Amino acid sequence: MNKRDYYEILGVDKNATKDDIKKAYKKLALKFHPDRNKGDKDSEEKFKEVGEAYSVLSDDNKRSKYDRFGHEGVRGGSGAGGFDFSGFNFGDAESIFEQFFGGGFGGSSRRRSSSGLKKGTDIQISIKLTLEEIAGETTKKIKLNKYVKCSGCNGSGAKNISSKTKCSTCSGTGEIRTVQRSILGQFVNVSPCHHCDGTGEVILEKCPMCSGEGRVREDKTVSVAIPAGVSEGQYLTLSGVGNAGKRGGPSGDLIVIIHEKEHKYFHRDRENLYYDLQLSVPQAVLGTDIEVPVIEGKVKLKVPSGTQSGKKLLLKGKGLPVLNGYGNGDLIVRITIWIPCKLSKKTKDMFESLNELEELKPKSAEKGFFEKIKDKFFE
Ligand SMILES: [Zn+2]
Ligand SMILES: [Zn+2]
Missing domain, CATH: 2.60.260.20 (Urease metallochaperone UreE, N-terminal domain)
Structure with missing residues (x-):
């Protein structure tokens, strides 16, 4: 199926202005309008063809895509x-x-x-x-x-x-x-x-x-x-x-x-990208400025103090371009907190003393985390 060139259909030049295109469309749409050509299949087809050509050439975004990639x-x-x-x-x-x-x-x-x-x-x-x-x-x-x-x-x-x-x-x-x-x-x-x-x-x-x-x-x-x-x-x-x-x-x-190709850092979900970032316990508690990869290099990401594990931080517009639209998706940074498994004597002692502190005890667990989940499932 060879489709005719949209410019050819409207009888305009490749450099035609929006106005030229509109004028050409009006003229042809009137000429082939079904009301004027009752029952004429050929005119009906032409009317559709003209409409399609106009819908593409009258839209800057579609027109530029058509110019570059064709039908x-x-x-x-x-x-x-x-x-x-x-x-x-x-x-x-x-x-x-x-x-x-x-x-x-x-x-x-x-x-x-x-x-x-x-x-x-x-x-x-x-x-x-x-x-x-x-x-x-x-x-x-x-x-x-x-x-x-x-x-x-x-x-x-x-x-x-x-x-x-x-x-x-x-x-x-x-x-x-x-x-x-x-x-x-x-x-x-x-x-x-x-x-x-x-x-x-x-x-x-x-x-x-x-x-x-x-x-x-x-x-x-x-x-x-x-x-x-x-x-x-x-x-x-x-x-x-x-x-x-x-x-x-x-x-x-x-x-x-x-x-x-699979990417070293990113997972893709349509136009959005995901990046998993591991923070140390002190980084998550105190907050930090940290470099994260983006498609075109690296950017500084501000991690606020008190960032929880599982938190998602958004880098707006740092995802991939939307194929058939405008703008870009986002880069979503998923935070996990890295827990050390092997500790030196000195660090272990520090954690022992931290463990004494009342303010470090999880508050959200008071009611019972699993109880809450159970409630959600069985209500
Ligand atoms: Zn023969
Ligand atoms: Zn030959």
């Missing part, structure tokens, strides 16, 4: 071919397979272009990203060994112009039409001609570079721009970057599945 930059999982820009919807890897084999995009009949030429296959690859890479927009260079159009014959598969002739099986149309009769009536079945691979031409003398296939394998390096904030299992579809089709058939897609 299918980041692809929705569920809508086969239907790209939901509003959500930058992602699918997970499993559903890709469903889509491949379950008749979603790609589907059961391999996609064919209107000429009947067979489309090349999709290529699927995985890339591993660090959280640092995910935090910003990254461009990854990916090496692929894939089919590309043969330069010797420009994809035709024939040695030269005169070394091909009209296919007699399909009379040069590239299609075979068969009339089928069933109890439901008669219908015409159109399928690509196998004799000529849907090209309408038979090769008399094959191109020596590709042995008549019209494509050759080559090592290619592809740059893939990855928006900030992606996560494990999401994928991007690069339309037309997959394998070239035989004898000039269009190329399949490149599907890039995102994997996330």
Whole structure:
């Protein structure tokens, strides 16, 4: 499913102002409005198309994402071919397979272009990203060994112009039409001609570079721009970057599945990051200024005096960027208090004397901590 360019749909320039876009939209929306074109399917489709283009190009954030990543930059999982820009919807890897084999995009009949030429296959690859890479927009260079159009014959598969002739099986149309009769009536079945691979031409003398296939394998390096904030299992579809089709058939897609490398310090929960910080007993009691890691380095965190174990301290905006929105998540610092197990005689004596102090006895335990929990569970 090749979607038309949004700018092209609205008939405006890539540098069009918001005003230009609005004007173009109004004009086209009026022209294709269902009230004016009752029952005309084509107008209805156009009306929808214009609306979708406008919803993206009129929104600065969506427009800039569209400019950078295109239609299918980041692809929705569920809508086969239907790209939901509003959500930058992602699918997970499993559903890709469903889509491949379950008749979603790609589907059961391999996609064919209107000429009947067979489309090349999709290529699927995985890339591993660090959280640092995910935090910003990254461009990854990916090496692929894939089919590309043969330069010797420009994809035709024939040695030269005169070394091909009209296919007699399909009379040069590239299609075979068969009339089928069933109890439901008669219908015409159109399928690509196998004799000529849907090209309408038979090769008399094959191109020596590709042995008549019209494509050759080559090592290619592809740059893939990855928006900030992606996560494990999401994928991007690069339309037309997959394998070239035989004898000039269009190329399949490149599907890039995102994997996330485990981080030394952080756990991730969507756009929020968690960091576990251990404090010594005196640090927790007295409070301290302590350095904690963040994605872009380190920051000083103020730990107030009397910080309890299990307390969460928030570093606002120090998480990851929100994939399809504005701003960043937070870094949540979870405090645990480190209890020493081995003590020197001197330290042990100090603790012994601390243990005498009335003010160090837990006050909250008066009613009985477990009693309270029991109350909660059985009320
Ligand atoms: Zn060739
Ligand atoms: Zn043919």
